[in-house]
Every structure is written in structure tokens, then in C-alpha cells.
Amino acid sequence: MLYMRAPSRALASGQALSAFHDVNEALGSPMKIKVERSALMKALSHVQNVVERRNTIPILANVLLRAKDGALTLAATDMEIAAVEQVPAEILRPGATTAPAATLYEIVRKLPEGASVELEHPGGDAQLALRSGRYATSLVCLPVEDFPALQEGALPHRFALKAGVLRELIDRTRFAISTEETRYYLNGVYLHVAESDGVRVLRAVATDGHRLARVEEDLPEGAAGMPGVIVPRKAVLELRKLLDDVPGQDLVEIALSDTKIRFAFGQITLTSKLIDGTFPDYDRVIPRDNDKLLRIAKKDFAEAVERVAAISSERSRPVKLAIARQGLTLSAASPDQGTASEEIDADRVEYDATPMEIGFQARYLRDITDQMADSARVEFKFHDGAAPTLIRAEGDPRAVYVLMPMRV
Numbered sequence: 001m002l003y004m005r006a007p008s009r010a011l012a013s014g015q016a017l018s019a020f021h022d023v024n025e026a027l028g029s030p031m032k033i034k035v036e037r038s039a040l041m042k043a044l045s046h047v048q049n050v051v052e053r054r055n056t057i058p059i060l061a062n063v064l065l066r067a068k069d070g071a072l073t074l075a076a077t078d079m080e081i082a083a084v085e086q087v088p089a090e091i092l093r094p095g096a097t098t099a100p101a102a103t104l105y106e107i108v109r110k111l112p113e114g115a116s117v118e119l120e121h122p123g124g125d126a127q128l129a130l131r132s133g134r135y136a137t138s139l140v141c142l143p144v145e146d147f148p149a150l151q152e153g154a155l156p157h158r159f160a161l162k163a164g165v166l167r168e169l170i171d172r173t174r175f176a177i178s179t180e181e182t183r184y185y186l187n188g189v190y191l192h193v194a195e196s197d198g199v200r201v202l203r204a205v206a207t208d209g210h211r212l213a214r215v216e217e218d219l220p221e222g223a224a225g226m227p228g229v230i231v232p233r234k235a236v237l238e239l240r241k242l243l244d245d246v247p248g249q250d251l252v253e254i255a256l257s258d259t260k261i262r263f264a265f266g267q268i269t270l271t272s273k274l275i276d277g278t279f280p281d282y283d284r285v286i287p288r289d290n291d292k293l294l295r296i297a298k299k300d301f302a303e304a305v306e307r308v309a310a311i312s313s314e315r316s317r318p319v320k321l322a323i324a325r326q327g328l329t330l331s332a333a334s335p336d337q338g339t340a341s342e343e344i345d346a347d348r349v350e351y352d353a354t355p356m357e358i359g360f361q362a363r364y365l366r367d368i369t370d371q372m373a374d375s376a377r378v379e380f381k382f383h384d385g386a387a388p389t390l391i392r393a394e395g396d397p398r399a400v401y402v403l404m405p406m407r408v
Helices: 037-050 101-109 163-171 181-186 233-243 298-309 362-369
Strands: 031-036 062-068 071-077 081-088 090-093 095-100 116-121 128-132 135-139 157-162 188-196 199-207 211-218 229-232 251-256 260-265 268-273 292-297 318-324 327-334 338-345 349-351 356-361 377-382 389-393 399-403
Touching (some): 037 071, 037 101, 037 116, 062 090, 081 233, 188 233, 298 362, 318 362, 327 349
Antiparallel strands (some): 081 268, 188 199, 188 229, 199 211, 260 268, 292 377, 318 327, 318 356, 377 389
8 A cells, every 4th residue: 555544534514515596585486487408408417417316315316496587597416515507598487496306307318409498386395397399297396495505605715727727637636536435535636735846836636545646737826825625536526527518728717615615617616525634645655766767658558558458357457567678578367367468579668777577457557548648658667566656658747646566
């Protein structure tokens, strides 16, 4: 393991973040709107991802719908994360209601392209009527007043990142987030201000104890005073899905406090509690004295790993690297399937140190090389076959990966 450190605090408690604003004005009021199917489906696909499929609180399976001022606002929360999105709509009667998120999404998704959707709720405990062309259905609603009236609180630290930059920070770190609940303080991405070669940067770090990903970008204006925060895994993954539809140059507004973080772009707002814990001192496990350097084309290496690892379906089966000046040999073995090996000649490998052997889990190697361009050369810095290995793309100091070897 890279390290293990006891947590200092439990998961953040107290009131959750704000999922909706000024909804009380519409409690129990009738609602009638018309909205384009494509816009409604897109918004539902975004917010319903936050909903937990299995929960003991029925209202958390619902999406909150509010019609007002020419827009339909949709909100969903699991009490840890809240997603809110607005879509243009023809408001025939302003009001608010709730509806089962997954069911509503599936119905709208199956309507024909270009359809118009009419939603009508008479108020009280009546059902929500949905009509589109000759199709009609009604959905059981839960009271609006049961939907959590959650408070966001002050978010004093504010800055903006380009969507493409934020996507890159997430893509280069999310695979290393731990899923081990006992070390909950590793169940997210640690976002903080750090110093790199005398320059302050915004840095994202994730680790599961076997591997570590550290990525940094130029420090955006307004971020200098932010606290170090751990953004939970679910929030990271949901944010990444939402960013798929955002042009890379568009700005994502980020606001945070010690306990919450909010991402806002376009008509979408995603707010999340932060993990209330202490992230380990990751810097001390990044190797400083690894003196054996291997350089190889990322594409050559990644494809060889894939072919050799195909001999075994076990995710934890190691791939062994036998490294020498004469070239690199990759090999794997499976008691049930057999063995596989591939040699990469010296003219495609740069290595000028004593021969050595080391093993890594194939999936971990793929996760790291997947973050690098096919045209890149990957650099490995080794100390010996048992010590952590430093990995990075040649000429890219922004991203550093540390990987623990496996016994082979």
C-alpha cells in the first residue's frame, strides 16, 4: 500500500446543500405547462442521475418540478448531492409538484422526436397528467412540502475553470479514487492550492492506496484562498457526465466553503457536500530517488499490455516487465488459461540501467496510459522491483502517477 492514515473526522453532518430556491411560494399550487420533449428529456437525464434507486425516503426518488417565469425548473437530491436545471417552457399555469424521476424520464425518453409534452397537476394530492399527441398517462405525486428544503449556506470562495480543463482534471484522477468505505477520506478527489516549482497551482489528487494520480493546472483567479476540499466520488462522476455536453471553452463557475461545493454552467447547477476528513500527506509517497528511467511510446506499451493481459480474465492478474538495454519483455500467466509474452525491441525502448523485473496489475497500467495521447512517450522511473514507480507522459509535468508493484 502507498499509505494508510486514520481519519480525523466523520462524514460531514448537518443540513445538506440547497437543491431548490423559493419553492414555498408554490406549495400545493396547480401547474400546467407545455415543453419540448427533447429539452425535457435532456434535463431529466441530468437530474435523475442524482436520485438513488434504492432509498428508504420515498420523496428522494422524485424530481421536483416548478413552473415559473417562462421556465420549468427540475431538481433532484439524495441529501448529499443536488442537481438543478432549467428548461424553457410555455407556462399555462405556474405551480409546483413532484414526480417519480426514473419513471418520468423513461416515459419522456420513449416519446417520438419533436413531440410536445403537456404536464398538468390540479394541486393537492391529485396525480400529474402527462399528454403528448394521443398518448396520455398519469403519475402519482408526493407532496411538494415533503421535498427537502435544503440550505446551501455561504460559499465564500469563487472561481471559474474552462469546461475542458475541469474535464481533464477529472479524467486524469477519477480512476484512482478509492471505493473502500472504511477509508472514506480517500473516496473523492482532493482539490487544493499547492506550490509547484515556485508557482502556485490548482491541484487535484486521488489515491486508493495502491496508485496515486496528481494533476495540476494554472491557479484560476479567486482560488488562492480556498481551503483544501475532498469532492466525493459520486459528485465527481456526475459532474463528469454533465460536462460531456459542454463546449471545452465554456466556463464552469465553482463556489465552495469548508463543507460544500457548487458547479454552475449553462442552465445546470450541481451542488455537493464535501467529505469531512483529512486527506493523507500524499507528497511524501511520491518517489524522489528513482534512478532507473524507461521511455517507450505509449501506444506500443499500452497495446502490448492489452495483448499480454488477455491471457487471463482475472482483474488482479499482474503483467511482468523484464527491462534491459536489449529491450522490454512483457509477460503474464494464468493457471487456467496459459501464458503470454511479447518482446519490444531495443530500438523502440530507451533504457540505460541495470536489468530488472517488476510486475503491475494490468488494469492499473491501462488506467494510467489511457490518460495519455497516443503520440506521447510514457516515462517510468523505478527504484527496484518492490518500490513505488513514478509514471508520467514525457514532456508533461502537469500529471504524475505513482503505482505500487505486484509480486510476480
